[in-house]
Amino acid sequence: MRQLRGPLGVILPAWLAGVVALHLYFGGFGFPEPIAMRGFHLLAFVPPIFLLWPARASSPKERPSVIDWLWALLAAAPHLWVWLNAAAVSDRMEYVDPFGPEMVVLSILAIVTLLEATRRAVEPGLAVMVLVSIGYMAFGHHLPGVLNTRPFSLEEILEASWLVPTAGGIYGPLTGIVATTIAVFITFGAFMQGSGTGRLFSNLGAAAAGRYTAGPAKVSVITSGLFGTMSGSSVSNVITTGAMTIPLMKRIGYPAAVAGGIESAASVGGALMPPVMGAAAFVMAEITNIAYGEIVIAATLGAVLYFFAIYVAVHFEGKKLGVTAMAEADIPPWREVLADCHLLLPIAVLVWLMMERWSGNFAAFCATMAMIAVAMLRGRTRMSPRAIFNSLVQAGLTMAPLAVAIAGAGIVVSALTATGMVVAFGGIIKELAGGSLPLLLVLLALTVLVLGMGLPTTPSYIIAAAIGVPQLMEMGVGMLPAHLFLFYFAVLADATPPVAAAAFAAASVAKAPPTLTSLHASRFGIAGFTVGFAFVYDPGIMMQGSLLDILLAFSVQLAALTALTAAYAGFLAGPLGPVLRLALGASGLVAAFLHVLPAPGRLAVVVAVLALCWGVSRLARPVPAGSAAPGAPPG
Secondary structure (H helix, E strand, C coil): CCCCCCCHHHHHHHHHHHHHHHHHHHHHHCCCCHHHHHHHHHHHHHHHHHHHCCCCCCCCCCCCCHHHHHHHHHHHHHHHHHHHCHHHHHHCCCCCCCCCHHHHHHHHHHHHHHHHHHHHHCCHHHHHHHHHHHHHHHHHHHCCHHHCCCCCCHHHHHHHHHCECCCECCCCHHHHHHHHHHHHHHHHHHHHHHHCHHHHHHHHHHHHHCCCCCHHHHHHHHHHHHHCCCCCCHHHHHHHHHHHHHHHHHHCCCCHHHHHHHHHHHHHHHHHCCCCCHHHHHHHHHHHCCCHHHHHHHHHHHHHHHHHHHHHHHHHHHHHHCCCCCCHHHCCCHHHHHCCHHHHHHHHHHHHHHHCCCCHHHHHHHHHHHHHHHHCCCCCCCCCHHHHHHHHHHHHHHHHHHHHHHHHHHHHHHHHHHHCHHHHHHHHHHHHHCCCHHHHHHHHHHHHHHHCCCCCHHHHHHHHHHHHHHHHHHCCCCHHHHHHHHHHHHHHCCCCCCCCHHHHHHHHHHCCCHHHHHHHHHHHCHHHHHHHHHHHHCHHHHCCCCHHHHHHHHHHHHHHHHHHHHHHHCECCCECCHHHHHHHHHHHHHHHHCCCCCHHHHHHHHHHHHHHHHHHHHHHCCCCCCCCCCCCCCC
16 A cells, blocks of 8 residues: 655545544434445545555555546546435436436446456455456356356446445445445444554453463464454454564464464454454344344354364463463553553443444444543543544545445345346255255355455355355255354455465464465364354354253363364373374364264263373373472482
8 A cells, every 4th residue: 555645645544534534423423315325435435545555566656646546536437426416326216217328437437446446455356256247247148057147238237237226236235334334333443443442452462361371372362352343354453463473472482384373363263253243244234134233142152262262272282382471571560451441441332332222333433432532531542633533544544445345245246146146056056965954064165265265254255145045044044143154254264275365464474384374274263163063053152042052052162172172283281192182183073063963962072082181191291300200209
């Protein structure tokens, strides 16, 4: 991203701060009509991308070129037209009213500039997928078999891609979600960072875990989970927390790839951590029409299990490697943590309002106002006008790429729906599964992981949900567990090879091989795989059922993850040999995935094997030099 100089370096941040402030105001006092709001949102954030993100590595780094200015003006035109003609656009009948020549030109401008903005600021892979989706509408009638579609006219393709506010495209419901709820939550996250909440989370992690075995790795797990309440971006989490934790982990003995894997697995999990859970969770609430508070409750135990598994894994790994705690000088005293603890009050306000079923945008607006007010209570956290301005700008820099990513996903979903590819692709998966729910889940999980190679989490989840949820519900899976299953694998795609954005970012910080780092990230994030399947088979994980059901489902996963992490670390109470590792791994897999057995039976199996392996490894562990062997008389 460019570091702009001169007048533009003042004007563009002021523009971003102003439009973000308007989004925040609308969140508290009411939004304009949907089309007007979507037009304003895209007009506000798409053109600045061409001024901030260079087209190529060789492009000027401190100023936009003439071509960049031309791109920005072309990008503004269609969204300005929609904003000015919002009432007429809202009243027109989709695919019935004429799609005139001026609309053809504007729709082409909107699509082409969106593709270029996506290529620059998000992922080239997403731009390619959008282009393929449009191409499929144009040429799908030439393809054989299930891929064959009806012919679409140019006007139909352009209208479906641009202006179908009730179904999809650039101006579809997905853009509406980002322009309203998600935008206000991003603003809240930016104010959390600007107020010093990031420092609170970092200090809390270091004070709570820094003095124990593998302290820096445990600090990484805690702080990355806490940072997930502020950022829906796993890559952002890696860069923010990894800059501190990865060098510390390397310094005390972790191999570079392992340190990067721990950080990327923990950062990816930030999107799973309530109460914010990233942009995809808000999309889920809109798609399912399930209250966001219910989604948060259903996801809480899964997030706890995910970070528990990473925490236990780094403990076993640290014990095996002989890794020590953090240096005392690097651990902040508890009084340093308590000096910022008042910054937790706005988060409590957010959670309370959402549990009381206030709208997400109003809850985030109130929490943001509370954050500004609470930060004023102490000098070290007080936000100056400059800090408030910078927080608004930072929110704008986060919103801009997300706006084009979601608009691009809207085009893909519109194309899948219009061509019937959702049904066709779902039919292919269904046929391959052969009526087997476990096989269907595996195929869908692989599909989402493949989608995640070139897509950010939210578009990946949106497309996977369009394809997979109908298939799962047809097999008897409930709507919420079906969506959570796909959501978890969309999140994990950022850490799984061969292309893993978060792991590659961590590898660059750790100076480690990217593929090896992503392999370590996958094994540290194994809880995402087990919990994803548990959403379908063990409703207790979503806090559904009796208290006994919830405790039993949680206990099974807890024991299974302990066994699996000990097996691949090769350590429990002491070093583990191949036989014990195999036994632990097998028992963990049985408990996590063999759902044909009742939960008490799976729990009994894994606990018995854990107890046996713990006892054997404890008896077999080496005796420290200078100490007596067990049972030996005193010297």
